[in-house]
Amino acid sequence: MxxxxxxxxxxxxxxxxxxxxxxxxxxxxxxxxxxxxxxxxxxxxxxxxxxxxxxxxxxxxxxxxxxxxxxxxxxxxxxxxxxxxxxxxxxxxxxxxxxxxxxxxxxxxxxxxxxxxxxxxxxxxxxxxxxxxxxxxxxxxxxxxxxxxxxxxxxxxxxxxxxxxxxxxxxxxxxxMEAELDALETALGNPEHPVVAVVGGAKVSTKIALLLNLIHRVDTLIVGGGMANTFLAAQGKKIGKSLCEYDLLDKAREILAAAGKAGCEIVLPVDAVVAREFKAGAEARTVPVDAVPEDMMILDIGSDTMAYLAGRFETAKTVVWNGPLGAFEIPPFDQGTASAARLVGMLTKIGTLKSVAGGGDTVAALNDAGAADDFTYVSAAGGAFLEWMEGAVLPGVAALEVR
Missing domain, CATH: 3.40.50.1260 (Phosphoglycerate kinase, N-terminal domain)
Incomplete structure (x- = not known):
C-alpha cells in the first residue's frame, strides 16, 4: 500500500x-x-x-x-x-x-x-x-x-x-485500515473505467460535496432515493407529495450543469413506484416520473429505470455505491435497491467489475438484499467513508503517510 x-x-x-x-x-x-x-x-x-x-x-x-x-x-x-x-x-x-x-x-x-x-x-x-x-x-x-x-x-x-x-x-x-485504503484506491483513487457511482438517500443537502466531487471522477452518476426527487423537480417534473428539498432546486440544476461540463452522465429515474402512504404493504403502482399523481409520493425506482441501470452496470468496470435507491426499510419499496445490488454483486462475482460500497444506510440496504458478501468491499466506516468520497483529507490517514 x-x-x-x-x-x-x-x-x-x-x-x-x-x-x-x-x-x-x-x-x-x-x-x-x-x-x-x-x-x-x-x-x-x-x-x-x-x-x-x-x-x-x-x-x-x-x-x-x-x-x-x-x-x-x-x-x-x-x-x-x-x-x-x-x-x-x-x-x-x-x-x-x-x-x-x-x-x-x-x-x-x-x-x-x-x-x-x-x-x-x-x-x-x-x-x-x-x-x-x-x-x-x-x-x-x-x-x-x-x-x-x-x-x-x-x-x-x-x-x-x-x-x-x-x-x-x-x-x-x-x-x-490497509484493506479499506486499498479498496478506496480501487474505487476512486485509481479505478478502472468506466466508473459508475450510485448515490442514494433522503436528502441532497447532506451530499452536495459528494456529488460535486464525483462528477469529476466517475463516468456515470446514478442518483436515487429521496434526493433524486429534488433533481426531478429541478427539471420541472411534478412529483406529487414526494420528499423534496425545494430550496435546493437551483443547486441541483448547478450540479447537473457541472456534470455536463465534466463529461459525467447523471442518471435519474425514468419511472417510479408510488403510493399514497409510506407503510408496509401499501397499495403501490409504477408510473413515469412525469406522471406522478398529486396525492402520491415516489418511494422506489421503477422497472424501466432498473433496466436502464442494468445496462450501465453491465458495461462498467468499477462501481462505487453510497445510499439506497428507494425507501428500502419497508417492502415493497426495497425492490429497486435489492435488484440493483444483487446485479452488481453478481457481476462482481463473475469478475466483470469491482464494487466498493459504504456509508450511512448502505451496509444495511446491501445486507437486506443479501448482496453485501458479493461486493468486492463493503465499508462499515460511515462518516469517514463519505468524507473520503467527498475528496476530504482524513487526518487519521494523513498522519500515517510515510514522512
Missing part, C-alpha cells in the same frame, strides 16, 4: 516479543440495555490485526472511544463489556484496564504477558482526546513503543488516539 507502512513493515522492523503495541481500534459497537454487543462486525474486522500482532509476542494494547461521554467517566460508556465480547471474537481472554492513562493503565500493561491483549478504558473519558491535547497524547504514548491505527471509521477525526499518536510513535496501518 503506497505511502503508508503496514503490519508487514512492522514485522520486518525487528523482534516484537514483549514490545508494547498501541492499536487504535473502533470498538464503538451497538449494545443492548444490558451492555451486550448486538453487532460484532467491527470486532470481527479488527481481529486479524490483534491476533497477528499477539502471535509475534507483542503486548497488544487496544485504544478506542465508545459513545459520546463529555470528557469525563460515565459508567454507561465503559468499554468493559466490549472487552469481554472481544475475548470471544479473538478466542483468548482479553484483559481490561479501568483507565487509558495513568497508574491503572500502566499497571495493566506491565501485568500483560507477551502475546496478551488488553483493552484500555474509553479514551473519551478524558477531554484531551477530542481536543488532541499534546499532554494527553504523551500520556497515551507512555504505554506504547509502536502505534497501529486500524480504525478507518474514526480517521476523519483529528483526535489524540486517531491522529496525535502517529506523530510521536512509529506508526503503521492495521489490516482493516
Amino acid at each position: 503506497a505511502g503508508h507502512k503496514t503490519l508487514d513493515d512492522l514485522f520486518k522492523s525487528g523482534d516484537l516479543n514483549g514490545r508494547r503495541v498501541l492499536v487504535r481500534a473502533d470498538l464503538n459497537v451497538p449494545t443492548d440495555e444490558h451492555g451486550h454487543v448486538t453487532d460484532a462486525t467491527r470486532l470481527n474486522r479488527i481481529a486479524d490485526t490483534l491476533k497477528e500482532i499477539a502471535a509475534k509476542g507483542a503486548k497488544v494494547i487496544v485504544l478506542s472511544h465508545f459513545g459520546r461521554p463529555k470528557g469525563a467517566p460515565e459508567p454507561k460508556f465503559s468499554l468493559a463489556p466490549v472487552a469481554e465480547a472481544l475475548s470471544g471474537v479473538v478466542g483468548a481472554k482479553v484483559a481490561f484496564a479501568s483507565d487509558c492513562i495513568g497508574a491503572p493503565a500502566k499497571e495493566a500493561v506491565d501485568a500483560l504477558p507477551a502475546g496478551g491483549i488488553l483493552v484500555l478504558e474509553n479514551t473519551r473519558f478524558h477531554a484531551g482526546e477530542e481536543k488532541n491535547d499534546p499532554v494527553f497524547v504523551k500520556a497515551l504514548a507512555e504505554n506504547g513503543d509502536v502505534y497501529v491505527n486500524d480504525a478507518f471509521s474514526c480517521a476523519h477525526r483529528a483526535h489524540a488516539s486517531t491522529e496525535g499518536l502517529a506523530h510521536v510513535l512509529p506508526a503503521y496501518a492495521g489490516r482493516a
